[in-house]
Amino acid sequence: MNKIISIDKLQVGMEVVALDKSWLETNILFHRFRVQSKEEIQKLRDNGIRMVTVRLPDPHPSVTPAQVSGELQEQTEVPIYREMEVLPLPSLKEWNALHDKTVAVVSKSFGDVRMGNALEIAPLRQQVVETLELLLRDPRKNSFLVTLSEVDDESYVHSTNTMILAMGLADQSGVPREELPKWGLAALLHDIGKALIPLEILKKPGKLDPNEWETMKRHPKLGHSILSMSKDEVVRGLCTHVAMEHHERKGGGGYPFGLDLPDIDPVSRSLMVLDIYEALTAGRIYRPPLSPAKTLSYLLERELTKLDPRAIAHLVHMVGIYPVGSLVLLTDGRIALITSYKDPDTHTGPVSLLAIFSKPGVPLPEPVPLTLSTIDRSRVKQTFHPRELALSPADIARYLGMAGEDPSGH
Ligand SMILES: [Fe+2]
Structure with missing residues (x-):
């Protein structure tokens, strides 16, 4: 049950689910959170928040509306709220809906720039914040989402996926949470200069010739000139640097x-x-996609001398070698989908799988659930991208749902 209360009645321990101002009117990143301190309440006041919606246990015999509205004001912590349910795990359907909407917003932004119109930042920022909210609720992280998109317009999907990965990586590497939206916005806009590259080059179904390649290489400077005109301080600063560099x-x-x-x-x-990482795992018209494991091997073996090794290390730690959604060839010849880890943050310990093929090319009549005490190179002979096995993103989502990976029931 939700209840709207005055900011004066808000207490440490309560779960806030909405504020009376929009995302764009305040400096407050999260509009759904559990109040951790009196300083947080003061920050809401400083941002002009007057009313908040809180979630009450429903039903909870220990709580009465009177208690919520004021009788507990003297307490610095409210024990009865400790047992309240945590926010539900985002469903795959929720993730995909947000992903598709973000791709549409990015597509419109590129279109605006292409038409010579002003770049609107507010809708992009909104997608970043909504994505971050979902990301921080999702212990599965984001590693398999990249393979789940049904949309095939690669520039906009690439920007969207890179935004998700960037905020996950920043969170993984200890960047303060209030900085994460800046990383997301910078990632979403890093290729905006491509909006001014001729479409026949951008969409060429094959490798570019040397002249076309020189044109394509102009996109960082073009991105810089587009973003440096923005009135938004973060866009003019960080986003401009990232587009250029x-x-x-x-x-x-x-x-x-x-x-x-x-x-x-x-x-x-x-x-x-x-x-x-995103370009290799998503694939291109002229190049089939690679599994996360093969992509990480490629980065470590072929790109380590050209990139920041710490950033690669954070990526490996974030996605894990075999993220949820990975297809692995086991030593007994079966091909199985990894559906969950007991510890999703470290990808260690017991792992659940669904065997789908008895051997390459031979599907099992029914998928068979398996559990391994751990998963490593001694148990996995090879990894596959779903497309290598003629599986669609919808197939993977269905198998994950079959394994109970989507507990919301969507
Ligand atoms: Fe680029």
Whole structure:
């Protein structure tokens, strides 16, 4: 049960589910949270919040409306709220709906720039904040989402996926949470300069010739000029740097300026890694997608000397070698989908799988649930991207749902 109360009645321990101002009117990132301190309540006041919606246990015999409305004011912590349910795990359907909406917003932004119209930041920022809220509720992290998109417009999907990965990586590497939206917005806009690259080059179904490639390499500078005109301070600052620097490389081997890592913003250094990871796992018209495990091996073996090793290490830690949604060839010949880890943060300990093929090309009549005490290279002979096994994103989502990975029932 939700109840609207005055900010004066809000107490430490209560669960806030809505504020009386929109995302864009305040500096408050989260509008759903449990109040941890009196300072948080003061921050709400400072942002002009007068009324908040709180969630009450429903039903809860220990709580009465009178208690909520004031009788507990003297307490610094409210024990009865400790047992309240946590926010539900986001469903795959919820994730995909948000992902698709973000792709649509990014698509409109690129279209606006292409038409010579002003770039609207507010809708992009809104998608970043909504994505972050879901991301922080989701202990499965985001690793398999990249393979779940049904949308095939690669530029906009790439920007959206990179935004999700960037905020996950920043959170993983200890960046303060209030900084995460800046990382997300910078990732969402890193390729905005491509809006001014001719479509016949952008959408060419094959490798670019040298002249086309030179044109394509103009997109960092074009992005810089688009974003540096923004009235938004974060866009003019961090986002402009990241748009300009994300194709630079360690040792000065990148473009457009040949900068070395120490001269490059840390957000750009992470974006370089994520840019490649997303492109390889999503695939391109002329190149089939790779599994996360193969992509991480590629980064470690082929790109380590060109990228920031710490950013690669954070990525490996975040997605894990075998993230949920991975398809693995086990030593007994069966191909199985990883459906969950007992500890989803570290990808260690017991792991649940669903065997789908008895051997490559031979589906089992019914998927068979399996549990392994752990998963590592001694148990996995090979990994596959779903497309290598003719499985669609919808198939993977269905199998994950079958394994109970989508407890909301969507
Ligand atoms: Fe780029």
